[in-house]
Amino acid sequence: DVKVTQSSRYLVKRTGEKVFLECVQDMDHENMFWYRQDPGLGLRLIYFSYDVKMKEKGDIPEGYSVSREKKERFSLILESASTNQTSMYLCASSLPGTALGYTFGSGTRLTVV
């Protein structure tokens, strides 16, 4: 069974901390994505990557960065966590193009206190 695995289901961090959210896929997908999900706002794209060491900003990249050193791993970094970054974070992967849709991980619920 193909998988996208997010390393933590729940995280609690303090304001100002540097936070790493990790995502690993075992499908040899080229594309990987980070979305945040908030009630009433749906899914909003933070960053995506279409190849190792390549990244593109999504709709809401402010306050975030990403790293993709290996094809299977895509990390989301909150440089200095703030309370307005409390959210559900969803990782996804896909083959090139979007005709087959995405495969999503189970999500990481991050609370910044």
Place this chain on the structure above:
Amino acid sequence: AQSVTQLDSQVPVFEEAPVELRCNYSSSVSVYLFWYVQYPNQGLQLLLKYLSGSTLVKGINGFEAEFNKSQTSFHLRKPSVHISDTAEYFCAVTEPGYSTLTFGKGTMLLVSP
């Protein structure tokens, strides 16, 4: 730019009743359309997709959707819902050659006995 409007944030329905979840999109060119389902505390799972061809698309768990180009709609239907269908449903759009999906804000389907 693409956008998706899910007209209802919440749809309450009784078990075994039919349901329709509405989705409208805006795009000036050909599109790919998707419906995803999110069960509580889980990631998103693909229900069905429209790429081309027949405008009536059948998906998993008895769901189907109809692509209507003139009305720019892609409504999701099920003739008889179960308690287990209680979940949040997301419509998404993209265009051939794009790398990312644009999601709607979601519709919460609440099925009661």
